[in-house]
Amino acid sequence: xxxxxxxxxxxxxxxxxxxxxxxxxxxxxxxxxxxxxxAPAELFSILxxxxxxxxxxxxxxxxxxxxxxxxxxxILSVLVGCCLSAAGAAYQGIFRNPLVSSDIxxxxxxxxxxxxxxxxxxxGNLGISILAFVFSIGAVMAVGFLSKxxxxxxxxxxxxxxIMVGSLFNSATSFLKLVADPNxxxxxxxxxxxxSFSGAKLEDIRLAIIPMAAGLIPLFLLRWKIxxxxxxxxxxxxxxxxxxxxxxIIIVAATLVTAASIAVSGMIGWIGLVIPHLSxxxxxxxxxxxxxxxxxxGASFLLIVDNVSRLTTxxxxxxxxxxxxxxxxxxxxxxxxEGEKF
Amino acid sequence: MSLKIENLSYAYGDHxxxxxxxxTISPGGLTCILGANGVGKSTLFRCILRLNDNYTGHSYxxxxxxxxxxxxxxxxxxxxxxxxxxxxxxYKVIEIVLMSTTAQIGNFKGPGEKEKKVAMEALERVGxxxxxxxxxxxxxxxxxxxxxxxxxxxxxxxxxxMDEPTSNLDYGNxxxxxxxxxxxxxxxxxxxxSTHHPDQAFMYADEVVxxxxxxxxxxxxPKEIISEPMIRKIYNINVEIxxxxxxxxxxxxxxxxxxxR
Numbered sequence: 149x150x151x152x153x154x155x156x157x158x159x160x161x162x163x164x165x166x167x168x169x170x171x172x173x174x175x176x177x178x179x180x181x182x183x184x185x186x187a188p189a190e191l192f193s194i195l196x197x198x199x200x201x202x203x204x205x206x207x208x209x210x211x212x213x214x215x216x217x218x219x220x221x222x223i224l225s226v227l228v229g230c231c232l233s234a235a236g237a238a239y240q241g242i243f244r245n246p247l248v249s250s251d252i253x254x255x256x257x258x259x260x261x262x263x264x265x266x267x268x269x270x271x272g273n274l275g276i277s278i279l280a281f282v283f284s285i286g287a288v289m290a291v292g293f294l295s296k297x298x299x300x301x302x303x304x305x306x307x308x309x310x311i312m313v314g315s316l317f318n319s320a321t322s323f324l325k326l327v328a329d330p331n332x333x334x335x336x337x338x339x340x341x342x343x344s345f346s347g348a349k350l351e352d353i354r355l356a357i358i359p360m361a362a363g364l365i366p367l368f369l370l371r372w373k374i375x376x377x378x379x380x381x382x383x384x385x386x387x388x389x390x391x392x393x394x395x396x397i398i399i400v401a402a403t404l405v406t407a408a409s410i411a412v413s414g415m416i417g418w419i420g421l422v423i424p425h426l427s428x429x430x431x432x433x434x435x436x437x438x439x440x441x442x443x444x445x446g447a448s449f450l451l452i453v454d455n456v457s458r459l460t461t462x463x464x465x466x467x468x469x470x471x472x473x474x475x476x477x478x479x480x481x482x483x484x485x486e487g488e489k490f
Numbered sequence: 491m492s493l494k495i496e497n498l499s500y501a502y503g504d505h506x507x508x509x510x511x512x513x514t515i516s517p518g519g520l521t522c523i524l525g526a527n528g529v530g531k532s533t534l535f536r537c538i539l540r541l542n543d544n545y546t547g548h549s550y551x552x553x554x555x556x557x558x559x560x561x562x563x564x565x566x567x568x569x570x571x572x573x574x575x576x577x578x579x580x581y582k583v584i585e586i587v588l589m590s591t592t593a594q595i596g597n598f599k600g601p602g603e604k605e606k607k608v609a610m611e612a613l614e615r616v617g618x619x620x621x622x623x624x625x626x627x628x629x630x631x632x633x634x635x636x637x638x639x640x641x642x643x644x645x646x647x648x649x650x651x652m653d654e655p656t657s658n659l660d661y662g663n664x665x666x667x668x669x670x671x672x673x674x675x676x677x678x679x680x681x682x683x684s685t686h687h688p689d690q691a692f693m694y695a696d697e698v699v700x701x702x703x704x705x706x707x708x709x710x711x712p713k714e715i716i717s718e719p720m721i722r723k724i725y726n727i728n729v730e731i732x733x734x735x736x737x738x739x740x741x742x743x744x745x746x747x748x749x750x751r
Contacts, residue, residue, distance in 0.1 A: 244578040372600035376589050378578050382541050387645065388565030388593025433579035436600045 160437050163430060167444035171226070174451050178222045181459055184213050221348040224356070225454040225467075226447040228345075228413045229423075231360050231405035233446025234367050236420025237427070237438055238402040241374035242395055243292075245303050246428075249421035250406040252310040256417065257317035258287025259410040264324045264337045273355055273411075281359070281407035287313050288403050343414035343468020345454050352412040363405035364443070366397055371439035374398065416468045418475025419446060425482050491552055491567065491648040491680045492517050493538070498547035500530075500537050507533045509705040510547065515682065515697065517648075520675045522691040523684045524716075525701035526724055531684045534701070535651055539570055551649070565593035569642035571652040574634040576627050583629065583637050584622040587612055590645035605644075612643035616670060632663030639670065650674075652683035656690070668694050688716050688729075692740045700724065713740065 180186050186194075190206045194214055197204070236249040243253065250256045262283030266276040291309045298305025321341070328334040373394050376384045381391045409416070423446040424438065430445075431437040450467070453474065457467045494514040500507050507530040515521050525531050536542040538549050540556060549556045551567050559567065569590065577586075584606075591605035601609070613619045616636045621629060626637065635655060642650045655671070656664040672694050675681050685691060691698050691712045698715050700708040702724055708715050721729045721742060729742040 241579075246578060369598040373592070375581070375585065376592055379589065382536075382539075383570070383572055385541060385561055386539050386565060386568070386570035387590050388562040390561050428579075433581050434585050 160431060163437075163441060164444065167441065167448065171444055171448045171451070174448055174455075175222060175226065178451060178455055179214060179218050181455060182213070182218060184210065186210055186214060216350065220350045220353055221345045221454065221458075222451065223353055224348045224412060225345050225450045227353070227356065227360055228409040228416065229419060229446040229448070229450025230443045231364065231409045231446075232416060232420045232450075233423035233427075233442040234364055234439060235402040235406045235409075237424035237435070237442040238367050238374060238398050239420070240424055241378050241435060242398050242402070243295075243306055244378050244380065245306055246425070247303070247307060247421075248310075249418075249424075250402070251314070251417050251420065252307060254287030254291040254310055254313040254317065255284045255403050255406045256410060256415060257314040257321070259284035259407045260341060260415050261287075261317045261321045261324070262407070263340065263411055263414075264321050267337050267340065268324050268328055268333055270333075273351065277355060277359065277408060277411040280411040281404060283317070284407040284410070285400065285403045287317055288399060292399075339466070340414040341468075342466035343416040343471070344457075344464075344466040345413055346458065346464060346466075348412070356408045356412045359404050359408040363401040363403075363408070366401040367405070368439060368443075370394065370398060370401075371435040374435040374439075375433075414466070414468060416450070416471050418471045418479065419450060422475045422479050422482070423449060425479070429482075492550075493649060493680070493682070494548075494550040494553075495534075495538070496548040496550065498534070498537055498545055498549060500533055500542055500545040502533075506705075508537070508545075511701075511705055511707055513699055513707050513709045515680065515699075517680050518675060518678060519680065519696035520672060520694055521680075521682045521697045521699060522695040522712075523682065523699045523701065524686075524688065524691060524724070525684075526703070529701045529703060530705070531701060532653065535570075535653060535682075535684070539568060539651065540564060562593050565645065565647075567647055568649045568651060569645040569647045571635075571638045571642050571650060571655060573653055573655070573657055574631055574638060580625045580627045582622070583613070583618065583624050583626050584609060586626050586637055587622075587641045587644050590641045593645065608646065609640075609644045612640040613637070615643055616640045630663075631658050632660065632666070635659060635663070635667055636670070639667070639674075643674075648678065649680045649682070652681065654684050654686070656685070656687075664690075688721060688742045689740075691716060692742075713737075716740075716742075 179191050180188060190210060193202055194206055194211050196202055232250065239248045239250060239253050240246055259280040262279035262281070263276045266279040269275070291306065291313045294309035294312065295302065295306040298308060325334055325337055328337055373389055376387055376389050377391060377395060384391045424442050427438050427441040427445055431441050453470050454467050457470050458464050492515065495511055498511045499509050511534065523531050533542065537545040556564055587609040588601045588605060591601045591608060595601060595605065610619060610622065613622055616639050618633065618636050618640055621633060626634065655667055659667060668690060671681055671683065675696070695712050697710065698712050700715055700720065702708065708720070718729055718731055721727060727744055728746050730745045731740050731742055733740050
């Protein structure tokens, strides 16, 4: 792509407008799609009836489906897509490594273990969120600490530490499945680990929205600082950035949104790796542009993939499986095409 | 900007690297720091920049103890130019230069039009304005070093510290970079650089600081400080110093090599 075009303000504004339009259109269309179709006129009547006195032309069943089945699911997939992509972009910058995502730095497997533990202990949805976050941040800190032991090749060190900590937590999760009650808890843990929005409830949104907002806002506001942190601690400090504090805030924020996402949707892989790369191809490496583009693109991507997941088959495919099926080959395509940039 | 180093000591664990180092650099001019590998040139820089924060002694900038300054305030006083390297992501040249304006802007802000103007002026000053929209990883090593100098200029400090700025450059780029550095000192910048070449110091330096093992510091003009016995003491090499063009410049020749030919 022509580099001059990539940094021009008009180009960036058009990308943002385009992605927002895709998201808005996708958002509205998603309400109409499903086993019980809702026509556009009915959709707008149902929504408008909240504020306007309109005669009921729809069935009660349609309203229930709209508010209690589709709405939570659509909102949640948008939020989770936004969060996982933003977190992936942030981790890549903080760890100065384009191959990083919440899966690699241990955030996902830590959160998965925490959530599985919470299901096992039957301590409710809030418990799932809290334990997911606690173990997620623990895993990230362990990976950060261990990766420093490989002094010669930091990129390799991080990936190796991530694989190690990840497999440790995955085994621990397997152990939990082993001791779980095979009739109730085991299917719940297993299905949840596959990642799905099929059971999304309004309550899930209420539970996730606060930690998500608390994480997304600093990631957005500090996005310029992430650029400087990618130059390494020494250089960043001499340019006036309090590296310890800034890095800590960004890691906690990224882990918070990852854990909040995983707590409500289960394991949804690859999106945090693929979306920031796609965004980078579109608008370059500067996080001032990369962060908002990743957020918007991730939201649209997961919304669309979730629609595919719930529409294509009668017994729907968990979305975590779909994102891997799409993400892994796509990522291979990316590195083989853009190989020299890594 | 004057820099006064007073009784500065630093140890890595039990290993004392700097032991009560003292010298003062007056404003304006290019100071070259010479010394053998491992004698503590980089450590000295790291202390002045407070990257090694737990030193003892003092480093005064215009009379103010730099320890009293916040990281952000210090960045408004000293800019640092590392050896050129490839960053993890392919930023545009202009984005690299803009990074140094961070100390001047708010915590949750990015650079605006004013900073962009400062960055473009800095790129023009080093003759790299045409490269502004190019990828930093796609330009040559010499061009990268110039971009890093532009970045230091955009930081709007009066003191600039350079860590062996010519070490990765070809001969032509070495001369071009040093010539630019020298011009900048004439415009009022105080620049301190480490170097391994006595000849560079003879050609460009206004002052030299020689760090000798045992933390003895020699400080003065190149002609006063760099002598045949001094080179032998620091690098363990026998040289002959030749004066050229009515002593306009001096060059060192490793004389033992001549007998080996």
